[in-house]
Amino acid sequence: MNEESLPWRVVQTRSRSEKKTAAYIQAMGVKLYLPLQKRKKQWSDRTKVVEEPLFPGYLFAQFEEGQRYPVLNTPGVVRIVSFGGEYASIPDAQIDALQNFSYLDNEVLVVNNELLSGQEVLIASGPFKNLSGRLVRHNGKGKLLIEFVALGQGLLVELDRTKLILR
Structure with a gap:
């Protein structure tokens, strides 16, 4: 193979x-x-x-x-x-996104006050492009906790609203 x-x-x-x-x-x-x-x-x-x-x-x-x-x-x-x-x-796309993220010193992710816990999200651009997960928590100040389903773990990130697509 x-x-x-x-x-x-x-x-x-x-x-x-x-x-x-x-x-x-x-x-x-x-x-x-x-x-x-x-x-x-x-x-x-x-x-x-x-x-x-x-x-x-x-x-x-x-x-x-x-x-x-x-x-x-x-x-x-x-x-x-x-x-x-x-x-x-x-998926390879998620591994690629994580590899791209590892080259950055700062965390990058989304600000959106209309997000609800449990929503499926997809990152549209940036180092996390094509990475998808489930929104667990949003504090309204630009910090999100996104759970990547295959891992069952969350990742706290900050994003610009334009980089997030709701599924």
Whole structure:
């Protein structure tokens, strides 16, 4: 099977072991993506910018059926996320949008006072273009919590209203 046609799977890892687990899986020749974000951490004696997983406890991998058991047996892997007996699959467009986002230092997303919780939304432009999810919370000040269904996790983002399409 061609690597381009392989679906992106969601791999759950042990807490705070995403980077090490990703290194083990990559060493097996599996294509993977671990979205990271830069955060400023404050200690009593210094401030440091560190890279942390955008989705703690999860990474994305493309692998053939024959590689499933080696991936599952990798140190740090808890499971391959599935719903109703089917492995969760992430569209290439969403992985591409996350990869584009990782190159930015600032968060980008939508301001819309007419949004209601539970609405399906699609990002029309910017680094999250073609990324879709469900609006969980909107505080009226430009901050949105969008749940990406395949992960079952939310991502707090800020957007310009013109970048959002309601589905």
